[in-house]
Amino acid sequence: MQFPDDDNGQMLAAMADSGIDLTKALDVDFFLVFDDQRDAESALETLTSEQGDNDLEVHFDEDTEKWEVIVCFNMVPEYDALVAKETALNTFAQEFDGISDGWGVMQHQDGDGEFADDHDHDHDHDHHH
Template identity: 65%
Template sequence: MQFPDDDNGKMLAAMAEAGIDLSKPLAVDFFLVFDDQRDAESALEEIVNSDLEADSELNMNDELAKWELIVGIEMVPEYELLVEQETILHEFAQEFGGQSDGWGVMQHQEGDDEFADEDTSQHQCDDQCQH
């Protein structure tokens, strides 16, 4: 599968290479950052009250020293759709003094068994391990 040679295309290529099925809907997180807490809270309130079907959360990103509004949207991660949604959210963030800071997906998606209830925290491998 070919992707454009930009950040979004590289991210999609890396996801495909990691074995993520890009033909199925995934929870895509779009990151919007704000310097001012009140601006970020106003943007969050606007998102929550909008018609956009999204899960949203607001955190202080200590690494960036900015308020980060995460807007999670269930969507098929197609290049054109991602670029369009990122542009819409960037323009939205600008109305509140913020900007877009990219997007991502959690590696664990529905159907993954990576987080099974198996507790291996007490096990330490040695030369006799057979797994």
């Protein structure tokens, strides 16, 4: 598979290299970042009402001193679909003075509990500013 030479393409190439089957749906986490806790919580409430019972969480990132909302979609990680989702989420986040800050995939998707809570998403790979 060929991937575009940008952050998203490189991320997909790295995932393919690590043995992830990119033709199957998996849980993709999209990160939305807000300066203000109230903005993050407002965005979360809106997402919850739109997404229903999707996996959503807010946490405070002490390194950046920003609030991060993590939205999980189960989707096939196709480049165009990821870009479209990221663009839509960025537009959404801007309504709450936030930004979309890329996406990540937890390794070991198949319910491997020890990784489930390990928010070790690779900030180096896919950071948009």
